[in-house]
Amino acid sequence: MKKAVILHGTDANPEANWFPWLKEKLEAEGYEVWVPLLPENHTPNRDVYAEFLLQSDWDFVDNIVVGHSSGAVEVLNLLMDERCPKIKLGVLVSAWDHGVPTGMEASQFANLFPPTGFDFERIKQKADGFAFLHAVDDPYCPIEQAEYLARQTSAPLMVIEKGGHLGAGFTELPELWQILEPMV
Numbered sequence: 001m002k003k004a005v006i007l008h009g010t011d012a013n014p015e016a017n018w019f020p021w022l023k024e025k026l027e028a029e030g031y032e033v034w035v036p037l038l039p040e041n042h043t044p045n046r047d048v049y050a051e052f053l054l055q056s057d058w059d060f061v062d063n064i065v066v067g068h069s070s071g072a073v074e075v076l077n078l079l080m081d082e083r084c085p086k087i088k089l090g091v092l093v094s095a096w097d098h099g100v101p102t103g104m105e106a107s108q109f110a111n112l113f114p115p116t117g118f119d120f121e122r123i124k125q126k127a128d129g130f131a132f133l134h135a136v137d138d139p140y141c142p143i144e145q146a147e148y149l150a151r152q153t154s155a156p157l158m159v160i161e162k163g164g165h166l167g168a169g170f171t172e173l174p175e176l177w178q179i180l181e182p183m184v
Helices: 019-028 046-054 070-080 120-125 143-152 174-183
Strands: 002-007 031-034 064-068 089-093 130-135 157-160
Touching: 002 019, 002 070, 019 031, 019 064, 019 174, 046 070, 064 070, 064 174, 070 089, 070 120, 089 174, 130 143, 130 174, 143 157, 157 174
Parallel strands: 002 031, 002 064, 064 089, 089 130, 130 157
Antiparallel strands: none
């Protein structure tokens, strides 16, 4: 069976934003979809998330893994973990590479990024491909960081002029489906 995982961002949940819409779209294409509630997501932590995700009964082999915001960062963290198998596609929405989102507290994101940075060679070996979606006017995560991540993973970046953080206020995200549809 085809499988997909959708990882929400900080202070969100599986019913927020466009996640139910994407789940329904993927299920209509024959996918089994898991949208977990990430633990302690007010302070996203790569180790807590990895333990939760990789100790679940979910088989990540050949999955599409979509992440939004800190959930997008977790896609990269997950692929750096030696326990994570190779996935089909990583799709990162409103991702960033380092630091604290504008206007947020540093302590909230202290354990999200690997201390030595991302190992992009390892990450690229763990996925058949990547794609990025980001808005120019994202108030939290600079587009330059999404551009950097896209370059490092040799992935396309779809840019939306006006969309903010592509979270609250979006119950559908057609641009994301434009990325996914040819691959499902």
